[in-house]
Amino acid sequence: MEHLFAVDRSLGSLAKWLRVLGFDTVYDPNISTSQFDELLEDHRVLITRTIKIQKAFESHNRVFITSNFLLEQLKQVVDHLGIKLADIQPFSRCIRCNLPIEEIRKKDVLGLVPDYIWETHDLFNRCHQCRRVYWSGTHTERSLKTISQIFNSEKANSP
Numbered sequence: 001m002e003h004l005f006a007v008d009r010s011l012g013s014l015a016k017w018l019r020v021l022g023f024d025t026v027y028d029p030n031i032s033t034s035q036f037d038e039l040l041e042d043h044r045v046l047i048t049r050t051i052k053i054q055k056a057f058e059s060h061n062r063v064f065i066t067s068n069f070l071l072e073q074l075k076q077v078v079d080h081l082g083i084k085l086a087d088i089q090p091f092s093r094c095i096r097c098n099l100p101i102e103e104i105r106k107k108d109v110l111g112l113v114p115d116y117i118w119e120t121h122d123l124f125n126r127c128h129q130c131r132r133v134y135w136s137g138t139h140t141e142r143s144l145k146t147i148s149q150i151f152n153s154e155k156a157n158s159p
C-alpha cells in the first residue's frame with residue numbers, strides 16, 4: 001500500500017527516516033500551520049505530536065506521535081497504518097529533497113564521489129534536484145539495523 005505523509009515541523013528526524021524507508025514525505029521546518037494545511041492536501045497522512053495541529057486537522061487521516069524516541073515514533077507510524085516490511089522501498093528517495101533517486105552510470109560519477117568509493121562500488125544513484133550521489137555504502141549497517149528493529153514487533157506477532 002502506498003502511503004504519503006506530511007510531517008509537522010517538530011518531527012524532523014522522523015520525516016528524514018520516512019524518506020529513508022522510501023515514503024513520499026513532505027516536511028518543512030519553516031512553515032506556518034496554514035501553509036502546512038496546503039502541503040497536506042487531501043491524500044497525505046498527517047504525522048504530528050502537537051496537540052494544536054492534531055486538533056486543527058481533526059477530519060484528516062493522521063497519526064499522533066507520543067514518543068520522544070525515533071525508533072518508537074517509527075513503530076507508531078508503522079503499527080498505526082499496518083505498514084509491512086514488504087511495503088517499504090528503503091534508500092530509494094533523496095532524504096534532502098524527497099524525490100526518488102535515479103540510477104546513474106558508474107562512469108558519470110567519476111570525480112563526484114571519493115576515489116575509493118568509485119573504485120569499490122558499481123551501483124550509484126543520484127538525486128536530479130540536489131545532485132547528491134548515493135551508493136550502497138551511504139546507508140550504514142546501522143540504518144539496516146534500525147529498519148529491522150522497526151519491523152521486529154511485526155515479526156513477533158506473526159505465526
Ligand SMILES: [Zn+2]
Nearest residue numbers: 094097127130
Ligand atoms: Zn536531493
